Amino acid sequence: MALLCHLLPLLFTYRAASAELTVEPSLYLSRASSIVMLVAYFAYLIFQLWTHRQLFEAEDVWEGENNGAEEEAVIGFWSGFAWLAGMTVFIALLSEYVVDTIEDASDSWGLSVSFLSIILLPIVGNAAEHAGAIIFAFKNKL
Secondary structure (H helix, E strand, O other): OHHHHHHHHHHHHHHOOOHHHHHHHHHHHHHHHHHHHHHHHHHHHHHHHHHOHHHHOOOOOOHHHHOOOOOOOOOOHHHHHHHHHHHHHHHHHHHHHHHHHHHHHHHHHOOOHHHHHHHHHHHHHOHHHHHHHHHHHHOOOO
């Protein structure tokens, strides 16, 4: 459905004789498609939360073994908050480094930033997962 909603405005613009005549109707078609996708998404959420309620309810599997004892937190609220803030700053710095590297690579290789960030970066980023999956499959350790 998402592919169809993205392709309709593209095909509408591609099929038209002149681009000037299709700009406004294509915009209306794109907006209507996004509204349809939004409504479908919320309908899916409502459907899932009503018909599959048992999947989202908490299970008390350990209640019998612990005799009702609650788990104690390993770290306190403020230390957890400090770790969260620290990791957020750390990830922001790493993200800035990656963005600068992509822009430099784009200039030196002559490729667009969009191609590098949308196509190439996810492929390279998932290379470790793919290599691990292949190694575990060969060792039959799935």
